[in-house]
Amino acid sequence: MNQKPLKFFATILGIILVLALPFIIQDRYFQHLLVLSGIFIILTSSWNLLAGFSGLLNLGHAAFYGIGGYASALLALKLGISPWIGLPLGGITSSIFGIFLGIPSFRLSGPYLAITTIGFSEILRLVSMNWVDLTRGSLGLYGIPPLTSIKLWNGMVIKFISEQNFYYVVIISASLILLIIKRLIDSEFGISLKSMREDEMGSESIGIDTSRYKLTVFMISAFLAGFAGALYAHYVRLISPEMLSLGETFTILTMVMIGGLGTLYGPVVGAVMLTFLSEGLRFLEDIVKLDIRFVIYGALLMVTIIFMRNGVVGLFRKKSQD
Amino acid sequence: MESLFLQQVFNGIIVGSVYCLIAIGLTMIFGVMKIANFAHGDFSMLGAYFAIYFLLLISGWVGWIGALIIAGIGVGLIGLLVERFLFRPLLTRWTDIDIIMVSIGLFIFLENGARLIFGTAPKMIADPFHSQGINLLFFSTSMIRLLCFFFSVVMIIFLQMFLTKTKMGVAIRATSQNRNASLLMGININFIYSITFVVGSVLAGLGGVLYGTIFAVFPMMGAMPTLKAFAITILGGMGNIRGAIFGGFILGIAETLGGNYISMQYKNAIGFIIIILVLLIIPQGLFGGRQNK
Numbered sequence: 001m002n003q004k005p006l007k008f009f010a011t012i013l014g015i016i017l018v019l020a021l022p023f024i025i026q027d028r029y030f031q032h033l034l035v036l037s038g039i040f041i042i043l044t045s046s047w048n049l050l051a052g053f054s055g056l057l058n059l060g061h062a063a064f065y066g067i068g069g070y071a072s073a074l075l076a077l078k079l080g081i082s083p084w085i086g087l088p089l090g091g092i093t094s095s096i097f098g099i100f101l102g103i104p105s106f107r108l109s110g111p112y113l114a115i116t117t118i119g120f121s122e123i124l125r126l127v128s129m130n131w132v133d134l135t136r137g138s139l140g141l142y143g144i145p146p147l148t149s150i151k152l153w154n155g156m157v158i159k160f161i162s163e164q165n166f167y168y169v170v171i172i173s174a175s176l177i178l179l180i181i182k183r184l185i186d187s188e189f190g191i192s193l194k195s196m197r198e199d200e201m202g203s204e205s206i207g208i209d210t211s212r213y214k215l216t217v218f219m220i221s222a223f224l225a226g227f228a229g230a231l232y233a234h235y236v237r238l239i240s241p242e243m244l245s246l247g248e249t250f251t252i253l254t255m256v257m258i259g260g261l262g263t264l265y266g267p268v269v270g271a272v273m274l275t276f277l278s279e280g281l282r283f284l285e286d287i288v289k290l291d292i293r294f295v296i297y298g299a300l301l302m303v304t305i306i307f308m309r310n311g312v313v314g315l316f317r318k319k320s321q322d
Numbered sequence: 323m324e325s326l327f328l329q330q331v332f333n334g335i336i337v338g339s340v341y342c343l344i345a346i347g348l349t350m351i352f353g354v355m356k357i358a359n360f361a362h363g364d365f366s367m368l369g370a371y372f373a374i375y376f377l378l379l380i381s382g383w384v385g386w387i388g389a390l391i392i393a394g395i396g397v398g399l400i401g402l403l404v405e406r407f408l409f410r411p412l413l414t415r416w417t418d419i420d421i422i423m424v425s426i427g428l429f430i431f432l433e434n435g436a437r438l439i440f441g442t443a444p445k446m447i448a449d450p451f452h453s454q455g456i457n458l459l460f461f462s463t464s465m466i467r468l469l470c471f472f473f474s475v476v477m478i479i480f481l482q483m484f485l486t487k488t489k490m491g492v493a494i495r496a497t498s499q500n501r502n503a504s505l506l507m508g509i510n511i512n513f514i515y516s517i518t519f520v521v522g523s524v525l526a527g528l529g530g531v532l533y534g535t536i537f538a539v540f541p542m543m544g545a546m547p548t549l550k551a552f553a554i555t556i557l558g559g560m561g562n563i564r565g566a567i568f569g570g571f572i573l574g575i576a577e578t579l580g581g582n583y584i585s586m587q588y589k590n591a592i593g594f595i596i597i598i599l600v601l602l603i604i605p606q607g608l609f610g611g612r613q614n615k
Contacts, residue, residue, distance in 0.1 A: 055419070104598070104602060107602075107605065108601055110418035110419075111358035111422060112601060114422055115549075116597060116598055118549065118552075119553075119595075119597045120594070122594050123591050123594050123595070126588055126590065129587070130585075130588065250426060250429075250430055254430070261419075291437060291438055294434035295430075295431055295434045295435050295438060297434075298427050298431025298433075298435075299427070299431055301423065301426065301427030302424055302427035302431065305412070305420050305423050305424045305427065306412065
């Protein structure tokens, strides 16, 4: 049976639904959650590129996110550079820091790489807290300009202060990034990454230059995380060293593990699910007056790994794959 | 000036002895089971809370000793459950990523669970000597810190004796060196795993009581000892107990000196800088042992 037209229509319907969402539900708070989900999709996908597809366990991902945010915010605040240019510049700055983690990954793997990356992000967090002249320390940066308005040819002005308009910026970026990641993992590059994940020495023996691949994937992942950080900075317009904290990394990896590690859509599912679940739990917290959100996160993470290793996405595709 | 320097070294040794205790637990668990337990410091946190609540019942230094025993037993039991139901199902999979992730899940769960139960306000473990000071030849310190130091040293000596003189200890070391050969020699690997994890957890719990006595006790305190213990084990070579002992003292001294002469704000970064430098320059650690890679 030919399922192609069905799939095509489902995709079109999905795209229309995603684009129309902020119009269907006008509630600004809901739209805010949509924007956050979108930023988290970029962030989790970039982490998944490292941990899921390349087997490089990076526990300092929040550092890339934070560097992107701080770089773009500082460029806008101190030099008056347009946030639109700041977004890719934030990514590039992060990507340069990605080199610093890419190089140790040549020799380190598993827990050793994990600990090194934690060290890297904690050092940067301490710098962001203590370099008060530049970052205002733990007070954080505020008054970050929003994305500059765009003037259309007919004199219409699109402002990016409202959640609704920002949603489109985020969702278009996230879709493009997912498309790029899909192309990347299906290409020779992606296949090499996966073979490196399964058997590093074996890959080297068939002529895969693992060091080069590791460095490249670290830089790409860092760029994407930095981009997400810059988006966040110009959206919330207030950032603090909390952005670089271990807790932030743990949120990212919980999302990916619950959604499905090493799958294209796992991070998307995880990011959306946990963003909304976390808000749902916040309401529950108000009722029971207890801070139960992260306890549930931790429990979910443990249960996912022990009982459903392939996450939510894995539940649906068990038959087609393997 | 010189006496201040020596005083700082002395303080570093005392703090370092507590780090040793926590790091030895971590390095043992890693050496034998290949588990990098990111929730290790949270066992310390639990130990400290056991002590605080026990000291509410019985105070004074009898209470303090009792608190250590209770903390050891309590954390040991928790370790037993965690090993049996959390890590053992994963050990057959032989993937680092699952084990690290599950320990991170445990870390998030314990830290926030503790916030729920104990509240976020920092607490102090009651000092049985009422912060009485003591002057030794060139140094001055408080009685309680000196007691912490002696207790750590005694525990480390006990552990060394356990590992070298008893049959169980030899079996643990054998498993650490070659799992399959030990299996063939008739060693019950699962039992050894349980014992190792429990002993490691108990050390973390006891270390936590001392850590909480010297510093303060709060639900989020667990992350720092975990990361410091990792720094120490990497410095000394993963799975190398003697390395962990030296590493603990080196980190303790480096931190107090760095905090005083370089920068107080970056005191906690010293451990991380050590990790990165050691892994890049001498991956086998200062004291050899298993290759860090």
